[in-house]
Amino acid sequence: MTAPELRPKSWIDSIAPYIPGSSKTLDGRPAVKLSSNENPLGTSHKAQDAYLQSADDLSLYPDSGATALREAIGSCYNLDPARIIHGTGSDEILHLAAGAYAGQDDEVLYPRYSFSVYPLAARRVGATPVEAPDDDYRCSVDALLKAVTPRTRVVFIANPNNPTGTWITKAEVEKLYNGLPRNCLLVIDQAYAEYLDPECDDGALALAKNARNVLVTRTFSKIYGLAAERIGWGYACPEIIDALNRIRAPFNVTIAGQRAALAALQDQEFIQNSFKHNKKWRGWFENEMAQLSNAGIRVIPSSANFSLLLFEGMVNAETAYKALMDQGYITRWLPGQRLPHALRITIGSEQHMRDVARILTSLVRQAL
């Protein structure tokens, strides 16, 4: 008789590994990375100083409860710190949500063209990922509600969404919440919320204040410029936070990360500058790309720190991706997300955006 072999759980085999944005060209040259939606202005100097000063404490475990950081988040966003959970990036919190509320025989629902971690988080716990149709690259609340079954346990939406950059209104978020059964956790992933104009607030944090089945997630990786340190947070009712904390890894955010995030929260001038830079160059870039519509390039209006370009004419997305790569710019071509006709491009510095626009414009001219 042959000895039984070690095998991962059957559902683990079905996971397509997450593909991070690359920082080198195909032939190994260093390049400008416009593929991971990082902050082109870098990090607040105050956060950098707090990080560097933490070197003295390298031998110590961090505060497992991240008390000072949660209090600072609470005062910045006017939330009860006891209802905040911190994570190793908001990614961890998305995984915790699936882990606490879904499992085998359950469904995890999200719109088509969503953040690629949602199916991963579902499969990791043996649940079935289910996609609802989109509405021209935008989340359709009606389609999501139609796709709910008695097995649906978690619904993920990103608002604004990655990779489309589109967002849904407060009224649409409320409609989604009102239409969902109360035994279903609604996760509103606000990784890019700080890039929305203030009047476009989707009301998710206010909703989570009173709802018993809503979790909002945020990150320090985007506008706060701390992607390397892996810090995210979530806000929900005490029962949800308690459930997530039970399965959270202890000491999940480093001392340097906690202090850097706290300092970053207190440097709102840096956040304002990042917001203004993004708005200005996203607008400029989208306007430049609109000039290429006669060549079948369509820009999906974005509310985040990237733009999604659709190549629906004579130049295809792969050609554009390679032309940009040749000139030292790495963007995100998305065949793995069933968007082989699309490039997602992070809003970089002024120079980056001017270069990318010039390269794409000359590619189109050659094709015309």
Ligand SMILES: Cc1ncc(COP(=O)(O)O)c(C=O)c1O
């Ligand atoms: C929509 C969305 N949610 C969550 C994340 C995860 O961010 P982090 O784990 O760095 O907080 C990302 C990162 O790109 C994202 O695009």
